[in-house]
Amino acid sequence: MTEGEKVVTTLxxxxxxxxTDGTSYILATDETEPDATFYSKADLVINGDGKLVVEGNYSNGIRSKDDLILVSGEYEVTAVNNSLKGKDTVAILDGTYNLTTAQGDGIQANNEEDADSGNVYIDGGTFSINSGRDGIQAVTKLAVQNADITIQTAEGSTSTDIDTAESYKGLKATGTVEISSGILNLNTADDGIHANSAISILGGEMTIASGDDGMHADETLTISDGTIDIQESYEGIESSVIQIEGGNISVVASDDGLNAGGGSDTEITIGTFGEDSFAGGQMGGGMDVDESKQLIITGGTLVVDSEGDGLDSNGTVDMSGGVVIINGTTTGGNGSLDYGSSFNITGGSLIATGTSDMAQNASEGSQVSLGITYDTTQEANELISLLDEEGNVVVSFTPTKSYSHVVISNPDLTTATYTLVSGGENDGEESNGLYEGGTVTNGTELADLSVTDTITNLTSSGETASATGMMGGGQPGQPAQ
Structure with a gap:
């Protein structure tokens, strides 16, 4: 369709x-279009309850050079390049979509010349996308709500035979990504969700397996609500500024769980697709203190299983609410907590286990934070408990991995004397290894611990320890190593 102001097709x-088209087109001299099986130079609107099957053997499946608006219907689109492409906007209200590409994106909006264009809006529908490059890409804004979306890019998170100069992300925007509701299942060779500017998660249910980062935003990444399960990643959640305000978040990472502009403790290591960029032009992997890098936790539940740092910030960490549980590395060279400038804790519940060689406690705050260093490595799946002088449980937790250092902070922990207990059973209610109340029985009392300061560091025998375990890693105010 090369004429008209709007094309409306009813299924x-x-x-x-x-x-279906052929594998080659005969075009006018110096022309590159049409380049899709269903092509419109004007706005293209498709509605109705029928089914549309499109084979894009030359390049794209369905393409509009203006807006592509899909109201309803069932779509099965196979394309060499992009399945669905609208230069200015792709807007989808409902429908069922099975999209397969060999070398392109499942859905793409690519107008870079107009700041108000290049958007993808999805407000419903069911999607199954198998793409040779990105699943859904918007140059400006990508917004999703009320949809059920399954995406696999390349061969998924275990992809090996790929061109690392290309992009294989699940949801991607040069500007912003906003997810308000819906169900997302992402199995991606590259980042699961990526924005060059900002990511905002307001709700929804997300399951992500990524060959690189679970979520990455160059500038800010905010999670206000929703259920996020990052089952596989290099780094789980990464941005210059990360704000956790709510939601239920689980992260498994082969490097850092959450990374506010930081890098590896022992060396500059990068994921499959190279170093990530952050606001201010800085690349990932740097070790310099940068207080513009912030991790802010005010609510929600965050559970991290990492082989690098659990929480990593090249600048500051501020925690005033929520529940944070970290099962950190067992091999050393990283810490369950790693920050370059300060860790201020004023509320919430924190328990973080890991190795002692690079361990850090919080550095300041109005809520007591206790770091405990063990002389020997403690076994996984063995209860660790702190009991007050009346025998009440202040904290009781079962780590999933072996450890030699633990950081504990919650509103019930004050400057007082506590009994450290190893092993046994707790009959209270358990969630993610952390018990609510209950009674501890059959455990072994290791020592009485005297907590005298808001930030206290002790050994498991009750003696004073350094702020960074027995080995003395990066001190607060020094670069996080």
């Missing part, structure tokens, strides 16, 4: 409509 109920 009649009960019909299956098939469009």
């Amino acid at each position: 009649a109920s009960g019909t299956t409509n098939t469009l």
Whole structure:
């Protein structure tokens, strides 16, 4: 369609409509279009309850040079390049979409010349996308709500035979990504969700397996609500500024769980697709203190299983609410907590286990934070408990991995004397290894610990320890190593 201001196509109920093109086009001199099986130079609107089958053997499947608006219907699109492409906007209200590409994106909006264009809006529908490059890409803004989306890029998170100069992300925007609701299942060779500017998660249910980062934003990444399960990643959640305000978040990472502009403790290591960029032009992996890098936790539940740092900030960490549980590395060279400038804790519940060689406690705050260093490595799946002088449980936790250092902070922990207990059973209610109340029985009392300061560091025998375990890693105010 090369003429007209708008093209409207209705898929009649009960019909299956098939469009197929050839592998080559004969175009006018110096022309590169049309380049899609269903092509419109003007706005293209498709509605109705029928089915549309499109085979894009030359390049794209369905393409509009203006807006592509899909109201309803069932779509099965296979393309060499992009399945669905709208230069200015792709807007989808409902429908069922099975999209497969060899070398392109499942859905793409690519107008870089107009700041108000290049957007993808999804407000419903069911999607199954198998793409040779990105699943859904918007130059400006990508917004998702009320949809059920399954995406696999390349061969998924275990992809090996790929061109690392290309992009294989699940949801991607040069500007912002906003997810308000819906169900997302992402299995990606590259980042699961990526924005060059900002990511905002307001709700929804997300399951992510990524060959690189679970979520990455160059500038800010905010999670206000929703359920996020990052089952596989290099780094779980990464941005210059990370704000956790709510939600239920689980992260498994082969390097850092959460990374506010930081890098590896022992060396500059990078994921499959190279170093990530952050606001201010800094690349990932740097060890210099940068107080513009912030991790802010005010609510929600965050559970981290990492082989690098659990929480890593090249600048500051501020925690005033929420529940944070970290099962950190067992091999050393990283810490369950790693910050370059300060860790201020004023509320919430924190328990973080890991090795002692690079361990850090919080550095300041109005809520007591206790770091405990063990002389020997403690076994996984063995209860660790602190009991007050009346025998009440202040904290009781079962780590999933072996450890030699633990940081504990919650509103019930004050300057007082506590009994450190190893092993046994707790009959209280358990969630993610952390018990609510209950009674501890059959455990072994290791020592009485005297907590005298808001930030206290002790050994498991009750003696004073350094702020960074027995080995003395990066001190507060020094670069996080």
